Amino acid sequence: MTRNDGPSRRRFLQTTGALGAAAIAGGAEGVSAEEMQAYGDGSRPAPPEADVETILSNMSVEEKIGQMIQANVSTVDADQVESLFTDYHVGSLLTGSAYPPSRDPVELAKGINGLQEYAIGEGNGVPFVYGLDTVHGNVTVDGSTAFPHHIAMGATRDPDLMETAAKHTGDSAAAVGAHWGFAPTSGIARDPRWGRFYETLSEDPHLAGELGAAAVRGLQDGASEHSGVAASVKHFAAYSQPQNGNDRSPARIPVRDLVENHLVPHHMGIKAEPLTVMINSGSVNGIPAHASSWLLTDVLRDRMGFEGLAVSDWNDFYRMVEMHDYAPDLKTAVKEGVNAGVDMAMLSDMEHVDGFYTALLDLVKAGDVPKSRIDEAAERVLRLKAKLGLFADPYADPTKAPDVVGGARDAAREAVHESLTLLKNEGGALPLADTDHIVLAGPNVDNVRTQCGGWTVGWQGLHEDDAKPWATTIADGMTSHTAGRVTVHETGYTYNRLSDDEWSLSAETREAIVRDAERADRVVLVLGEGPYAEGYGNTDELALPDAQRELVDAVADLDTTVVGVLVAGRPRGTSETLAKLDAFVMAYYPGSAGGAVADVLYGDADPGGRLAFRWPDGVGQVPNYYNQYHPAKDNADALFDFGAGESYTDFSFSNLSVSPSSIANAAKTGTATASVTVTNTGDRTGTALAEAFYTEAYGSVQYPRRKRLGSEKIELAPGRSKRVTVEFPLAALAVVPPVAYRNRRVMLPWEVLVVAFLPVLGHVLATWWLTTAVATYLSVAALALVLVVELDVFTTVRMTDGVAAFVVVVTTMAVAGLWAVVQWLSDRSLGTTLVYVSRPVTPAVDTASLHALMWDFVAATACGVVGAALFVLYFQRRVRADERFAAEVAR
Numbered sequence: 001m002t003r004n005d006g007p008s009r010r011r012f013l014q015t016t017g018a019l020g021a022a023a024i025a026g027g028a029e030g031v032s033a034e035e036m037q038a039y040g041d042g043s044r045p046a047p048p049e050a051d052v053e054t055i056l057s058n059m060s061v062e063e064k065i066g067q068m069i070q071a072n073v074s075t076v077d078a079d080q081v082e083s084l085f086t087d088y089h090v091g092s093l094l095t096g097s098a099y100p101p102s103r104d105p106v107e108l109a110k111g112i113n114g115l116q117e118y119a120i121g122e123g124n125g126v127p128f129v130y131g132l133d134t135v136h137g138n139v140t141v142d143g144s145t146a147f148p149h150h151i152a153m154g155a156t157r158d159p160d161l162m163e164t165a166a167k168h169t170g171d172s173a174a175a176v177g178a179h180w181g182f183a184p185t186s187g188i189a190r191d192p193r194w195g196r197f198y199e200t201l202s203e204d205p206h207l208a209g210e211l212g213a214a215a216v217r218g219l220q221d222g223a224s225e226h227s228g229v230a231a232s233v234k235h236f237a238a239y240s241q242p243q244n245g246n247d248r249s250p251a252r253i254p255v256r257d258l259v260e261n262h263l264v265p266h267h268m269g270i271k272a273e274p275l276t277v278m279i280n281s282g283s284v285n286g287i288p289a290h291a292s293s294w295l296l297t298d299v300l301r302d303r304m305g306f307e308g309l310a311v312s313d314w315n316d317f318y319r320m321v322e323m324h325d326y327a328p329d330l331k332t333a334v335k336e337g338v339n340a341g342v343d344m345a346m347l348s349d350m351e352h353v354d355g356f357y358t359a360l361l362d363l364v365k366a367g368d369v370p371k372s373r374i375d376e377a378a379e380r381v382l383r384l385k386a387k388l389g390l391f392a393d394p395y396a397d398p399t400k401a402p403d404v405v406g407g408a409r410d411a412a413r414e415a416v417h418e419s420l421t422l423l424k425n426e427g428g429a430l431p432l433a434d435t436d437h438i439v440l441a442g443p444n445v446d447n448v449r450t451q452c453g454g455w456t457v458g459w460q461g462l463h464e465d466d467a468k469p470w471a472t473t474i475a476d477g478m479t480s481h482t483a484g485r486v487t488v489h490e491t492g493y494t495y496n497r498l499s500d501d502e503w504s505l506s507a508e509t510r511e512a513i514v515r516d517a518e519r520a521d522r523v524v525l526v527l528g529e530g531p532y533a534e535g536y537g538n539t540d541e542l543a544l545p546d547a548q549r550e551l552v553d554a555v556a557d558l559d560t561t562v563v564g565v566l567v568a569g570r571p572r573g574t575s576e577t578l579a580k581l582d583a584f585v586m587a588y589y590p591g592s593a594g595g596a597v598a599d600v601l602y603g604d605a606d607p608g609g610r611l612a613f614r615w616p617d618g619v620g621q622v623p624n625y626y627n628q629y630h631p632a633k634d635n636a637d638a639l640f641d642f643g644a645g646e647s648y649t650d651f652s653f654s655n656l657s658v659s660p661s662s663i664a665n666a667a668k669t670g671t672a673t674a675s676v677t678v679t680n681t682g683d684r685t686g687t688a689l690a691e692a693f694y695t696e697a698y699g700s701v702q703y704p705r706r707k708r709l710g711s712e713k714i715e716l717a718p719g720r721s722k723r724v725t726v727e728f729p730l731a732a733l734a735v736v737p738p739v740a741y742r743n744r745r746v747m748l749p750w751e752v753l754v755v756a757f758l759p760v761l762g763h764v765l766a767t768w769w770l771t772t773a774v775a776t777y778l779s780v781a782a783l784a785l786v787l788v789v790e791l792d793v794f795t796t797v798r799m800t801d802g803v804a805a806f807v808v809v810v811t812t813m814a815v816a817g818l819w820a821v822v823q824w825l826s827d828r829s830l831g832t833t834l835v836y837v838s839r840p841v842t843p844a845v846d847t848a849s850l851h852a853l854m855w856d857f858v859a860a861t862a863c864g865v866v867g868a869a870l871f872v873l874y875f876q877r878r879v880r881a882d883e884r885f886a887a888e889v890a891r
């Protein structure tokens, strides 16, 4: 994988300059009013009208393939960039890995406009769509707002807050000229060894789904008017549980687990109608997700009904060859991936762009990738652009950036208050009193880079001397709260594996901290991890690094109360450390508003977070998610359970009721509610979380020991009560039964009528010159079929769709035959019929009528057989999918 080691503003300036873009030398500060006004003055080339069919029909195969390319501009040299549009006709550009070509918001917007002018004027006229990473804010540019990372947002249990944060993110990304944000991450947290644990929203599928859907709504709000961007539910699917905890290593996940857990948040996100989906870089059960037509077509399109664009992750066609050892060469990988359903390839540089483009063009020429597939993919790209309003107005307004970027500061602070999770609080260690003398020490006390984590103006986090989001640190918050009473000790920083992993506690620092701590009321140690992203964040260690444990040991035996605050992306710290702390707060990566941690420590805000994952006591307890099967015992094998987190006040929960109290027909009931009365029994206002769970004692397959159904968070004054109701769909209780999907009844009423009609058609044709009661026949046949279907015969006898189609047709033929005989009998006199029956050797039969009858029956049969064949073909795709699904479940 090629990564550039940082953006080059100079290069971007050259690039945009080379393209004759608006003059931007001098950067944001130097942008003149006239330059700003240049936007919208009508001098720019206009894109074609948004008639997608016409645009598509005017495109060559080469241009359609170009639409399927997303090129990373951060690595493309100025002298090459034109060729992206003139030689490769690329449909999309991206800022890869949070390295934009410029970190100045205005400069970026103007630069993207410049490129757009070139693409439209000198390329094929079709505007490109520009994407960047927005997993915790529009955090690729200077001065932006970094919200807490996803795993902290899971702790808030607050979809509205998530939507507000995402709305700002979308606005901000649009203001810097982008049209597409690569978020939310909808995979579930399963393994804290994995370097992307913090990018997930929760280990609970429904919580991750609720918040992910909120993020989609927020990001896309206003997207067609350039205040908002397309969202990308990622990484589809089952990326988050690599078997050995290492990023992009293979996942082996039983399909029951896939369906009940991993796919759920993706499906919930897709119901919020994201315009795009990004595909999982890893392999699932032996097949790279990018080559899995089961995942990308059967599940994503046919079952989930996704109609938007499926983009690959970074160079993933190449990974099929170089990493997964799955395809022998790039051409095979491209063939498999595009045919499986990948619509757009995200590519790191010119070399990769060229490789993909050439391979796909060859494949189309050789007929190995059908032209119809290229049309479908290119059309999805064009439809995305149309929905984003790019044909109507492809240019950003750079004047907006300064007002928008860096906003939503209250929401950022609220997210810190709502996510901070108080996991231990003995002897009233917290909240701190304003009069307390505090010693504040540890690696993450005063470090913007650390508190923002990875994917923040850089892939592995901030560069030390670089652009930054706006930020207040924990030390800022503490010292501004009680100036003069906080002594800050810098111990050295915790970095990630790209640099020295950990500082060592020198004797000097240790002595200074101990000396001050002995005289203080409280010691607050801010421990944890540095920033990291993807594989660089993998770890086989959940205990804190040695130097940090030494720091805890240094103050643990003093008489002073010790409060631990963890700034980290996962459950770092084991019982050995926890036992030595009087209080312990999980702060995650709080982002820009690190200072708001102090509001909670001093009790100005209640710690509102509840763990969105189960906290194992070291790697030996991994995997350890809360919704496993029995016989794991609650709490006995983890340090903190899912949902753990205290308030500074106490709550009681009483009078639980469920409505309806019993259910006769689950399919017709839809939703149910659980209600409980929450009372603040303490002496201060606080935040309570009423969270509903469900389980079953036995069943046809094991049931998770608990399943979260929903939650409601409320703030209550002391002594106050509130009745809280959580509504949940009964479908949320479902598990995949042992023979799932094999015995589904999938014929729809109109399909039944079509099947019924085919033999009728034959009958009608045959009886054109006969006098049969066609109308009567029609109603009898239709009635029989409706009864067969409504009585659920297919489900009961466990037929696949193809067999069911045959049964329907044969039943209809039987009815047709029967009716023909009845007709014939009724046409003959009773006497003649009796003669025929009693004297078969010399029948007194009207042979013309008998021939007509036979003709009638043969025609009905022929139509029935043709109908059956057509229906088998029609169902074949779904039957195949069902069989594959059943085979997967049976594994």
Ligand code: NOJ
Pocket: 095, 096, 097, 098, 133, 182, 234, 281, 313, 314
């Ligand atoms: C690779 C990451 O897996 C993905 O999450 C990200 O959006 C892209 N690179 C773009 O930076």
